[in-house]
Amino acid sequence: MNTLPTAADAAPRSYLDAAHGLRSWLFTVDHKRIAVLYMLAVTFFFFVGGLAASLIRIELVTSEGDLLTADGYNRAFTLHGVIMVWFFLIPSIPSVFGNFLVPLMIGARDLAFPRLNLISWYLLMGGGLFTLLALVLGGVDTGWTFYTPLSTMFSNGHVVAVICGVFVAGFSSILTGINLIVSIHTLRAPGMTWFRLPLFVWSMYATSIILVLATPVLAITLVLVAAEHLFGIGVFDPRLGGDPLLFQHLFWFYSHPAVYIMILPAMGVVSELITASAHKRIFGYRFVAFSSIAIAIIGFMVWGHHMFVAGQSMYASMVFSLLSFLVSIPSAIKAYNWTATLYKSDLTVHAPFLFALTFVGLFIVGGVTGLFLALLAADLHAHDTYFVVAHFHYIMVGAAVAGYFGALHFWWPKITGRMYPELWGRIAAVMIFCGFNLTFFPQFLLGYLGMPRRYHSYPADFQFLHVMSSAGASILAVAYALPLFYLAWSLRYGQRAAVNPWGAAGLEWRTASPPPVHNFNSPVVVDFEAYDYAPEAARDRL
Amino acid sequence: MSGFVRLWPEQASHYAAQVDWLVIGFTGMMAMFVVPVFVFMWVFIFRYRRGHAAERDHRPSGSLKVELTWMVLPFIGALVLFVYSARLFFEARVPPADALEIQVTAKQWMWKFQHTGGQREINTLHVPAERPVKLTMISEDVIHSLFFPSLRVKQDVLPGRYTEMWFQAERPGTYDVYCAEYCGTDHAAMTARLEVLSPSDYQRWLEGADEGRSLAAQGEALFRQFGCSGCHGAASVTRAPPLEGLYGRSVALADGSRVVADDAYLRDSILLPQKQVVAGYAPVMPTYANVMDEEAVARLVAYLRSLADPRPEPATGPSEDNR
Amino acid sequence: MTASEARPAEQFEDLRQQAEADRLGMWLFLASETMMFGGLLLVLWFYRLSHPRETAEALASMHWLLATGNTALLLTGSLCMTLALAAAREGEARVLRRWLWVAALLGLGFLAGKSVEYGLEFQEGLLPGNDPASPLKSGAARLFMNVYLTATALHGVHILVAVLLVGGLAWRVGRGNLPVPAKAVTVEMIALYWHVVDLIWLFLYPTLYLAGRGA
Incomplete structure (x- = not known):
């Protein structure tokens, strides 16, 4: 049926065994090792950001500000936002799994620019550690959004240092994006046509377009903010004729597409997890593939929906509202196609599938509430309240992190050569789903009641819902930390993984687990479609 | 007000009630598009789990008709609500003249x-x-x-x-x-x-809470205190545009454009006088940005409004002042 | 080293594929640069349109003749890079090296011209814009000067990088470290970078010096 190697033939050593020692990791140009480096980095940042989140949730248990000072609280949520957005969410799936999987999925030996890839990692680490230092030693009280003129003229934190860190990390994003696009264009194995690519690759392609085109706009915006903060050049200062709203336009021109940087890769992961669990070709392959591209493109045209109450023209708001409805269609397409994929499937329910279900559930709630915020009259009320907080956490944390964990479990055998403990994986997935909903669902109600964001203390009427939310957060914290332990355990005691433990289609499952240094032991030629699950196989199992 | 638990905000206006209905309607419509996803997912998970006997022949891998249906229907539904919400938004954004x-x-x-x-x-x-x-x-x-x-x-x-x-x-x-x-x-x-x-x-x-003087009267005091009448007064030596009847009128500027003298224009003229110079006058007015805060500016603007020619414009402020 | 560089890097099948990847990568990087300067140009035009009078005041004091001379230097530099690329493709290392050096010198000339301009503006009190002694009366005119400084400084850094890249390339060619025409694609990459930095200037120059001058 295909001319691929079965990977068992007297293989050279795996990428993990090829060399040893710290130097062999820190100077590696192997995309798989760099992916592992990224995994360690984003895990570190995830828990740092999570620590700040815990502080916030503990503070909000009572209505008075009794744990942290007002400034301390403001610094805590700024740290949480900056670290989570730029040093966990944006690099998470693209840099870890994009790096590891794209070459394997397209049948290449490595990414197009391996050294650049390593440089990207160092840029992220350099920017991240510098930012973290600035955030911990002095702190910044502007929120991750750096709104002017608060950030430029009134902040009492280390704004410029943090901006420098984010700026440097931005280059990491751009270089990773370039690397992925070029690899997908030029390094596909013979026979790997565009419509034979796994949907994860399509979503990485769409994500990379945003990384390359949106990040530089953030870079120039941050340069202007830093210049304004240091020298008072006046771009965002109304006293010199500058316009603070211009900052918001530039910032959201990046930051709205940035949301899609976080969610598109997770959608790609879910497409893989659902097909592999269903053992069935995805329903509507081309629609799902093109919906990723559509999201990337339309995503550039909806930034104004963050500014309905900011003072932009009423008619501009109406256009942005309409475009925001439009961008929801490709997302809906994906959800419907995933559901249809399960029809007449041959479904095995394991932990990665549970994570995929978690993703779908949380993503739908997050997406629908996003439409609610795109609804002009509703946004006048819900804007800048906990409703918004809940909405974007459902997307960026609930869904995106479920996608990340799903990917982690699904490809863990390929990355490490070991199986994770299945029962623990399922427990974690269910706990994340429950903990997440308990944490963030009450926040929708809080927001609709009128509880504004970024409040250190609040009227006592809101306390009940805040307590619920904090209780959920403690479950969520345990659930997010749990995989750290059992995955670490599995590195030593886990069952050795077969080449293809899931019976999944896809090139990455046709090479050894873990793969050899150059990914495949013999030249790859692709003569099969994506998600090539034979229907007869399903019938045989009946 | 109400106690420890509150689940729905108070409605203090008809508009608030309308927004609530929009939200409820929207939630209902979204449920129509979303609940089937969850229901079908669970049904499929149950029916097609491995080892469970089920008909698996003729597995579909796509259908243009189905795709178009679930693209177009939700979009039309959402558009209806968009129009309704845009109307509400328009209403919330355009104040009535007699406010x-x-x-x-x-x-x-x-x-x-x-x-x-x-x-x-x-x-x-x-x-x-x-x-x-x-x-x-x-x-x-x-x-x-x-x-x-x-x-x-x-x-x-x-x-x-x-x-x-x-x-x-x-x-x-x-x-x-x-x-x-x-x-x-x-x-x-x-x-x-x-x-x-x-x-x-x-x-x-x-x-x-009466302060004894209306906002416009307070503005008039500022007008004298800051010496505005020295130039803008009828008998002044320095030539500055007269301010009587200015509010709400269209003003010709030195660069040939025209602008309506509204609150924003008056404020800019006090704080950034070089920005829009009236045609036929020299740009000699100094800025008051450093000596006047926004509250004082608001009072001055209220005074200038009270000087508006009462005839042509649907006068808003003065009726209050004359109480 | 010379021999090994004629072979593709191990992730590529052949040199053609590698050159294709290099080219695409460079174009993407340049797209990214364009978006960055695009943001800056948007800021500039936003303020030009919202404060036309003040912008005209600032424009009247710009040294536009100096900038025109600088523009000529950059454009000639682009010509040199094109000639250098042609020489590289024909395998004429000596000619290649000559054009590269000329281009690098022209880039240095641009930077020198820019420094002189900054110096003049500094003496005249135009820069920095928030200098209380500035002859510019209105806030928005000073704002314009500040954004001008930010934009040209950022562009200047790009020219500096271009000069270093071209100089480094010329040096490598001189040492015989760059076999042409086999590695002509390297010359092509750097030429592309030069052209785009040049092109960005062609948008900055009218925005900062010409449009609305003395109207």
Whole structure:
């Protein structure tokens, strides 16, 4: 049926065994090792950001500000936002799994620019550690959004240092994006046509377009903010004729597409997890593939929906509202196609599938509430309240992190050569789903009641819902930390993984687990479609 | 107000009720599009789990008709709500001409309100029920956002530029007011109270809080104090444009363009006099940006409005002043 | 080293594929640069349109003749890079090296011209814009000068990088470290970078010096 190697033939050593020692990791140009480096980095940042989140949730248990000072609280949520957005969410799936999987999925030996890839990692680490230092030693009280003129003229934190860190990390994003696009264009194995690519690759392609085109706009915006903060050049200062709203336009021109940087890769992961669990070709392959591209493109045209109450023209708001409805269609397409994929499937329910279900559930709630915020009259009320907080956490944390964990479990055998403990994986997935909903669902109600964001203390009427939310957060914290332990355990005691433990289609499952240094032991030629699950196989199992 | 648990915000206006209905309708419609996903997912998971005997022949891998259906139907549904919500939004954004005017100045971290009668208050706003109220707002420092949850409206308050918001409260009572845009250290303390009074109570309050002089009269005092009349007066040596009857009129500028003399124009002319110079006059006016805060500017603007020619424009301010 | 560089890097099948990847990568990087300067140009035009009078005031004091000379230097530099690329493709290392050096010198000339301009503006009190002694009266005119400084400084950094890249390339060619025409694609990459930095200037120059001058 295909001319691929079965990977068992007297293989050279795996990428993990090829060399040893710290130097062999820190100077590696192997995309798989760099992916592992990224995994360690984003895990570190995830828990740092999570620590700040815990502080916030503990503070909000009572209505008075009794744990942290007002400034301390403001610094805590700024740290949480900056670290989570730029040093966990944006690099998470693209840099870890994009790096590891794209070459394997397209049948290449490595990414197009391996050294650049390593440089990207160092840029992220350099920017991240510098930012973290600035955030911990002095702190910044502007929120991750750096709104002017608060950030430029009134902040009492280390704004410029943090901006420098984010700026440097931005280059990491751009270089990773370039690397992925070029690899997908030029390094596909013979026979790997565009419509034979796994949907994860399509979503990485769409994500990379945003990384390359949106990040530089953030870079120039941050340069202007830093210049304004240091020298008072006046771009965002109304006293010199500058316009603070211009900052918001530039910032959201990046930051709205940035949301899609976080969610598109997770959608790609879910497409893989659902097909592999269903053992069935995805329903509507081309629609799902093109919906990723559509999201990337339309995503550039909806930034104004963050500014309905900011003072932009009423008619501009109406256009942005309409475009925001439009961008929801490709997302809906994906959800419907995933559901249809399960029809007449041959479904095995394991932990990665549970994570995929978690993703779908949380993503739908997050997406629908996003439409609610795109609804002009509703946004006048819900804007800048906990409703918004809940909405974007459902997307960026609930869904995106479920996608990340799903990917982690699904490809863990390929990355490490070991199986994770299945029962623990399922427990974690269910706990994340429950903990997440308990944490963030009450926040929708809080927001609709009128509880504004970024409040250190609040009227006592809101306390009940805040307590619920904090209780959920403690479950969520345990659930997010749990995989750290059992995955670490599995590195030593886990069952050795077969080449293809899931019976999944896809090139990455046709090479050894873990793969050899150059990914495949013999030249790859692709003569099969994506998600090539034979229907007869399903019938045989009946 | 109500106790420990509250699950739905108070409705202090008809508009708030309309927004709530929009939200409920939207939730219902979304449920129509979303619930099937969850139902079918669970049905499929149950029926097609491995080892469970089920018909698996003729597995579909796509269908243009199906795809188009689930693209177009939700979109049409969403569009209906978009139109309805855009109408509400338009209504919430365009104040009626006869609205009661209140000047709002925000600064880190307090709200200051000035009524046309000259009454001033901090962190409390008294308004009459059953009457449209229009707020003209500006910030002295960073961006704030005035948020009335019980009225379902908010608007950012910017430095250097007036923004507007209006509402008509129906039910007398006390309601919470928040700053919704993060504005620095004590953002959470930048709250206020909205006191909606019955028309007669409101009248009583106005009299009780009377400062003796209307806002325009206070502006007139500033006008003399800062020596504005020295140039803008009829008998002055320096030639400056006369201000009587200016408000609401279209003004020809030195660069050939025309502009309507509204609040924003008057404010800019006081603080950034070089920005829009009236045709036929030398750009000699100094800026008052360093000597006057936004509240004082608001008072001056109120005075200049009171000088408006009462005939052509649908006069709004003066009727209040003449009380 | 010379021999090994004629072979593709191990992730590529052949040199053609590698050159294709290099080219695409460079174009993407340049797209990214364009978006960055695009943001800056948007800021500039936003303020030009919202404060036309003040912008005209600032424009009147700009040294536009100096900038025109600088523009000529950059454009000639682009010509040199094109000639250098042609020489590289024909395998004429000596000619290649000559054009590269000329281009690098022209780039240095641009930077020198820019420094002189900054110096003049500094003496005249135009820069920095928030200098209280500035002859510019209105705030928005000073704002314009500040954004001008930010934009040209950022562009200047790009020219500096271009000069270093071209100089480094010329040096490598001189040492015989760059076999042409086999590695002509390297010359092509750097030429592309030069052209785009040049092109960005062609948008900055009218925005900062010409449009609305003395109207």
